[in-house]
Amino acid sequence: MTPGEMAAVFGAGAGAGAVNAVVGSGTLITFPVLLATGLPPVTATVSNGLGLVPGSISAIIGYREELKGQRRRVLLLGIGAALGGLTGAVLLLTLPTSAFERIVPALVGIALVLVACQPLIAGRVRRRRSEGGSGHRDGGPLLFSGLTLASVYGGYFSAAQGIIYVSLMGMLLDDTLQRLNAVKNVLAAVVNTVAAVLFLFFADFDWTAVVLIAAGSALGGLVGARTGRRFSPAVLRTLIVSVGTVALVHLVLH
Secondary structure (H helix, E strand, O other): OOHHHHHHHHHHHHHHHHHHHHOOOOHHHHHHHHHHOOOOHHHHHHHHHHHOHHHHHHHHHHOOOOOOOOHHHHHHHHHHHHHHHHHHHHHHHHOOOHHHHHHHHHHHHHHHHHHHOHHHHHHHHHHHHHOOOOOOOOOHHHHHHHHHHHHHHHHHOOOOHHHHHHHHHHHHOOOOHHHHHHHHHHHHHHHHHHHHHHHHHHOOOOHHHHHHHHHHHHHHHHHHHHHHOOOOHHHHHHHHHHHHHHHHHHHHHO
């Protein structure tokens, strides 16, 4: 890479780390930049996945207050995230991209609708439970299954996986959006780490790109978490929908 390309990759990593901590879809920042440096698509995807692991960890540190009291939830959902992330990483290394390219825009679009409608859906869920419904504290089998499937997608490409996580949890869990966002960061870290371990042994990647994105995303994750924790639920939801819409348009056009 030229010095200019290295600076661009580092900057993209910082932006992705910040966006991932607050919303998700940071891959839509780093992936085009890596392609512009001349890396093949799969190599760029693998390098990006490896580089974003430190950013996920720094986002968890930034949201540690919101994670208090959620140990059981995180451990349970983290199992599904690990299984899904490993499956998605295997698919990336073995299958053509055409199948996922068809379904990804639909998944992102559905997730955006769920995030936008989350207050209405959550209100109905709370009313049903108050009338005698038997809700699961941690979302039950439906949430576990949904997040596991979302993690398959996350292990494969990862763009907008955070939006899908938040939409599913917001629909099935009675909790604040900031606390759900904290869990989202943990699940994303699990998926990225599991996929990264597989990639280290079985995939081609570019060490320069990995190091630059890792350094940038670690810094961006801390900054993004510090900023995102101050957002009201309405502002955070608007930001998620806005970034997700850009992600959807990008995926459809490309």
